[in-house]
Each structure stands twice: as structure tokens, then as C-alpha cells.
């Protein structure tokens with residue numbers, strides 16, 4: 001049994017209606033044919049594989065159809081049958097490949113033969129493919145006959161580079177520019193073909209095929225052909241397409257984008273390692289990452305883009321992307337895309353692509369270190385968000401910009417006790433900061449946030465959680481409460497074990513962590529516990545009356561030389577019970593909570609009392 005013909009040959013269009021995505025060309029051509037106003041020379045230009053030669057053949061077929069003038073070839077007469085896909089061909093339709101026959105001798109030969117009448121049809125039609133390959137002398141030899149051909153001769157030039165066709169020739173033709181095909185149209189077309197060929201195909205695989213085809217119908221069909229050839233009983237799967245075409249799997253992109261949004265450098269560099277060790281092309285990875293960031297930017301402006309067909313993604317992936325877009329700020333996204341785009345330029349032909357890839361990731365991870373306008377905007381957006389929530393900007397050391405997100409691993413020690421507190425024996429278990437000369441950037445930002453702030457921001461946190469993951473929102477809003485904040489660990493209490501387990505098992509802790517990054521600009525660990533007394537309704541305290549505390553001078557603090565003023569200050573700025581603070585334990589969480597909840601109180605200062 002013979003192998004079947006290539007798809008692009010089997011599906012080559014035979015009428016203008018079948019030509020995909022070139023209506024701006026085919027509609028006027030059909031008009032001209034129907035009205036018998038066909039010019040004697042045409043120039044079809046456009047990228048490869050988008051229907052130029054096919055359209056030239058259809059035009060020739062329609063011109064020589066016995067039923068002409070007609071908008072489309074009738075398909076039944078002898079001429080139409082000869083010129084069909086599997087027809088015998090016609091001596092009166094002459095296809096010339098100028099790449100091999102573009103010399104002056106060929107042109108002279110053509111000129112002489114053109115003077116003879118057609119054998120059996122109305123017209124003698126020359127289809128000159130790759131017309132830009134005709135030499136200047138060749139064009140000059142043709143000039144006369146193209147300008148004033150005998151009435152039975154028509155010329156159709158097809159070229160990918162109309163600018164290289166001699167202007168004197170070009171000016172004597174009607175020029176029809178063909179275009180690349182839009183991806184959505186091609187995706188639909190591929191789905192039709194697969195259905196017709198009875199091939200099972202995963203819908204997510206088709207956009208990959210379309211991307212590999214680069215907008216050319218012929219190339220796209222060739223890619224599809226290759227994939228179908230390699231498909232097993234499962235049909236054309238996403239994994240097969242991504243593997244064979246060398247695309248970065250969506251899961252790897254999800255991983256790296258999530259890590260970027262969280263400022264999780266460790267994961268980012270592990271992904272880079274996976275890319276390189278997995279034998280993937282770093283360039284392709286950067287391209288795919290840029291394309292993902294573009295999708296996120298579009299989603300940021302147009303949340304319904306996935307459903308609109310503006311993005312080539314499945315509904316599930318669309319939801320995932322919406323979550324990612326929400327986690328990134330708009331300025332962050334644009335800045336990241338610019339960093340990646342610059343890297344894409346540098347990585348071409350680079351001898352050490354891995355190094356460039358890693359440096360690119362480092363740049364994306366460090367908006368705080370970026371003094372460009374976009375970097376500053378990204379930081380400003382975060383500060384504004386903080387300001388809205390806490391009513392006060394994050395205090396910044398005079399010589400440092402607070403960077404809400406940092407590439408530092410989350411192992412940075414507890415910011416609550418400042419270095420001075422190390423002398424106090426009671427704080428010994430959290431005394432490591434003494435050995436850290438400079439607080440990490442996000443510590444600077446996180447210092448003023450306490451449990452009360454978290455609770456006050458709870459509605460915002462819930463709202464954001466709802467947009468990221470419905471399940472997390474549902475569990476948090478129905479049965480959870482912000483329980484305690486221990487340095488960089490926020491504990492959430494659930495009223496029952498079922499909700500807690502569901503929360504932990506479904507990755508909602510990570511969702512909440514992301515939400516905290518987004519809304520409060522803090523990268524805290526999230527833990528969940530079961531506390532039957534937790535009441536989710538108290539998660540939202542009544543808004544506090546005024547906010548005099550932030551700006552009010554702290555009276556008398558530091559009067560006693562023995563007093564660990566900095567530790568108190570840290571506690572005070574937290575505005576809530578800090579369970580690192582042994583004094584707070586003495587007072588009992590209940591008192592604080594009661595005062596906060598019922599009276600909107602905020603701790604200004606705590607006077608430590610020693611035994």
C-alpha cells in the first residue's frame with residue numbers, strides 16, 4: 001500500500017472559497033473573474049505556504065474553465081478536471097520555477113513560446129513561482145511581453161519578496177499581498193482536519209502545532225503530518241507535541257512564573273537547571289517564557305481574554321494564567337517581560353546560554369535592585385497597596401529602599417527582636433538577628449505588620465484569594481481565622497479538621513502565601529492548625545477609630561538604660577501580640593484580642609515587667 005499523500009497536498013484548496021484566511025485577495029479576484037475583468041498580469045506576494053501558488057492555480061483554472069466567466073472553476077469540465085489536484089495537468093498552464101529557470105535564456109524562450117496560441121484552452125497562462133529569482137536580464141527580456149502580451153496570454157507571478165521583482169515589471173501587474181494566517185483560524189482548521197482524518201487530538205496540542213507552523217498553512221500541515229505519523233493509539237497528545245516540537249511544557253512555565261511572582265529564587269534556579277539538564281534549548285525556553293508573560297499582560301488588561309480567543313489556551317489553563325496574572329503586579333509583569341525580551345536578544349548565538357539564562361532570572365527576581373522607571377514603578381505599586389491597607393507606609397531605613405520582594409530565601413530570621421535585644425536572656429531563642437548585620441529588604445517592609453494588620457486586611461486577602469483560587473477563598477472565609485503571627489510565619493486556625501486538611505492538602509497554604517505577597521508585600525510562611533474556638537467572623541475586626549498610633553511619639557521609651565527598647569519598639573510596631581515576646585504570653589492572647597476586636601484597640605507600647 002502506498003503511503004498517503006502529505007496532508008498539505010491532500011488539502012490543497014481547489015476553489016477560492018477554500019483558500020484559508022486570504023479573503024482580502026480572493027474576494028476581489030472572484031469579482032474580477034465573474035465580471036470578466038481579469039487583468040493580464042498578477043503579482044501574488046506574501047510569506048511562504050500561505051496560498052499564493054494555490055491561488056494562482058485556481059485563477060488559471062477559473063480562467064480556462066469552459067463555463068467562464070465564472071467566480072470559481074466549475075470543477076466538472078475537461079479543463080477543470082485536468083487542472084484538479086489529481087488531474088493530468090494542461091499544456092496551456094505552464095508553471096515555471098524561477099529559482100532554476102530565471103535566466104535570460106529561459107525568459108527569451110518563454111517570450112517566443114508565448115506568441116503561439118493555446119492548445120486547447122482559452123488562455124495560455126504562465127505561473128512564475130519564486131519570481132524574485134528571475135535575473136534582471138530575464139525581467140528585461142520579459143518586460144515587453146508582460147507589458148503588452150498577446151490577448152491569449154496571462155501571467156501570474158508569485159513571490160515571497162515583491163521588492164526584489166523589477167519595479168518596471170511590478171508596475172505592470174496587479175499586486176495582491178497574501179498574509180500569514182491568524183493562529184485561531186489555523187487552530188480551528190487543524191481541528192477540522194483531525195476530525196476529518198479521524199485522529200484523536202488533545203485540544204491543547206493544536207496551538208503548539210500552529211506556533212511551530214509560524215502562520216504558514218503549508219508548514220502547519222507538515223508539522224501536523226509529522227506529529228500524526230508519530231502518534232500512537234492515544235492520538236496526538238500535548239506531551240507528544242511539546243516533546244517533538246521542543247516547546248517548554250506548560251508545567252515548567254507555570255513553575256517558573258509562580259516562583260517569579262513569589263520571589264522564590266530557589267525554585268527559579270531549579271527550573272533553569274531542569275531546562276538545561278533536560279536538554280532543552282535555553283533560547284526556546286526564553287521565547288516561551290516571553291510568550292507566557294505576554295499572555296499574562298494581556299490577561300491583566302482583559303481578564304476574559306482566554307475565553308475571547310485572544311489567548312491560545314484551554315479554559316483550565318486560562319484560569320491558571322488568570323491566577324498568575326493576579327499574583328504579578330502590572331508593572332512587575334511589564335518589567336519582567338522587558339528583562340526577558342532583552343535576554344532573548346542576547347542569548348542568540350551566545351556561547352554560554354545557561355549563564356545568560358540565570359542572569360536573566362536574577363534580574364527578574366530583583367525588582368528592588370532595579371532603578372529603571374519600571375523597577376521603581378513596581379516598587380511604588382506595592383508601597384501604595386501597603387499604604388491602603390495599613391494606613392502607613394512601610395518604614396524604610398534612610399539609606400535603603402524597601403523592596404517588598406526579595407530573592408532571599410525565606411530562611412531570613414525573625415525580624416521582631418532587633419539586634420539590641422540579644423542581651424536579654426528571654427529573647428535568646430530568637431537572638432540570631434544579632435549576627436545579621438543588615439535586615440533583608442522584605443524585612444524592612446514587613447516590620448510594621450502585625451497580626452492586627454493581617455486581620456484588618458483580611459477582607460482584602462479574601463478577595464484576592466477568591467481571584468486566585470476559589471477553594472482557598474471558600475475555606476478561609478467560612479471556617480478560618482488568622483490565629484497568630486510568629487515572625488515570618490502566619491498561623492491560620494480552622495474550626496474543624498476537615499477544613500484544615502482540605503486547606504493543607506490542596507496547596508491553599510501556598511495560595512495564601514502568594515496572596516500575602518500580593519496584598520501586603522510580605523513573604524511569610526503559612527501554617528494551618530485546628531482550633532475549634534476559632535471563629536471566622538472575628539477574622540474581620542471592626543475598623544479601628546483613628547490611627548494616631550503610627551505617628552504618635554512613644555512616650556518615655558528608652559528612659560531606662562537597662563530596658564531593651566528596640567525589642568519593645570518592634571513589638572509595638574507589630575501592633576499586636578507577638579508571641580515571641582514572653583511578656584505578651586504573660587498577658588495572654590485573649591486580652592489583646594478582646595480589646596482589639598471589641599474596641600479597635602491598638603498596642604502603642606508594652607511595658608515589660610520582670611519577675
Ligand SMILES: [Zn+2]
Nearest residue numbers: 065074077080
Ligand atoms: Zn470548469
